[in-house]
Amino acid sequence: MDSTKEFREFILTGDQTFIPHVSVDCVIFGFHEDQLKVLLLKWKTSGQWCLPGGFIKKSEAIDDSAIRTLKERTGLSSIFLKQFHVFGDPDREKKKDDFLSVHGTKKDSWLMQRFITIGYYALVEFSKVNPHPDFLSEECKWWDIHKLPKLIYDHNQIMKAALESLQLSLNEYPVGYNLLPEKFTMPELQTLYETILGVAIDRRNFQKKMLSLGFLERLKERKTGGAHKAPFLYRFDKKKYEKAMKQGLKFGF
């Protein structure tokens, strides 16, 4: 089926497959070295940029909808998506008529109704994944989070809320596994936190807090090859890390 035909069928008969009024949108953050990016799709017909989003099948769990949507729209799989917020202002889909009419949607389509969207986010090592656009999209691209284009509807706001959730989640859960090499230095871990938080952190405070959380193991080896005094290498104590992921950091008590 060519993509225009497939999209037309989706507009006409999607309500046989999906529940109306509810959608999912995925904010995929990509970390690599000291950069934080976000994955966006460009619509074929209108040329507008958006978050990878989709709909919920009639008897599908919402978390499964998010995983399926991300896979169908960007090719990314095996990614842990965290639900973070629901966006439900009645006017969130501004200029929806304009947007959907470009795509051939009629006024009485199920797509023209009000949608409440459930936001999910994930943080991945962006050099390790290979995103590609789906049949609706011209392009699937990583964008610097500080230089985003104007996105459709409230997607800039959703992306901003996802970033704030990710930043606050550093108080609740450990971060770094799958983003850093197996053995890493304290400055490498600090760069990860600084990149997510967008601020410089005092080196001594950072080290003290990190060690107090209890899931870091200092190795006997040091990193070699640098010009300065070789820094210690660390790795995550996987059991303690997973326990903290499950239970949360619980204020350290």
Next chain:
Amino acid sequence: MDSTKEFREFILTGDQTFIPHVSVDCVIFGFHEDQLKVLLLKWKTSGQWCLPGGFIKKSEAIDDSAIRTLKERTGLSSIFLKQFHVFGDPDREKKKDDFLSVHGTKKDSWLMQRFITIGYYALVEFSKVNPHPDFLSEECKWWDIHKLPKLIYDHNQIMKAALESLQLSLNEYPVGYNLLPEKFTMPELQTLYETILGVAIDRRNFQKKMLSLGFLERLKERKTGGAHKAPFLYRFDKKKYEKAMKQGLKFGF
């Protein structure tokens, strides 16, 4: 209008007012001295207990739906409700047929469709509010969170998730304003945290952490009247407290 008639009308014509497939449920935690309770409603006809929940009007923001629902169903107003999670398993409304048929709902009613529910929570000083049941409910009552009855659908699970969110939120935001007297002692603040977390906390660690957060002001007066050495009194620095409520604690950096 008598309550049976009002309810029948809601079953028959509710879909003219509300969007289908999405509901809101409110978990209201009540703190008083060293007790943590939750506010539940008892259905008139079936006698089952549930969280105060409701639906979203066609052009109403979801946060406003939660506030309106709480007010209509329990009389509580001016309460800050925090959205914490969406519950969207396809089988979350177990025995919905049984439950709704007791209330006279027909198979083809909009209420029989699958609903995804948005969970909100709040923490209030329960001696300062005066809840009362709506026309659908026989009773509106505070229950000890450790001695809950069996609730309808997945409401026990929603309440558990709300408690976990509240516990993790202690890492992210300050707590205590409106729950403690204007001037309070460190042990009183500690009791609040211990009651929410359900664990005992080391006294010295607690004091050190709390003071490091920067929104507590130690007063010159001490609490009098106790048998032991009079403890210092504290109050919240309202500006710093509000800033932390807005920005989050951001890992203390």
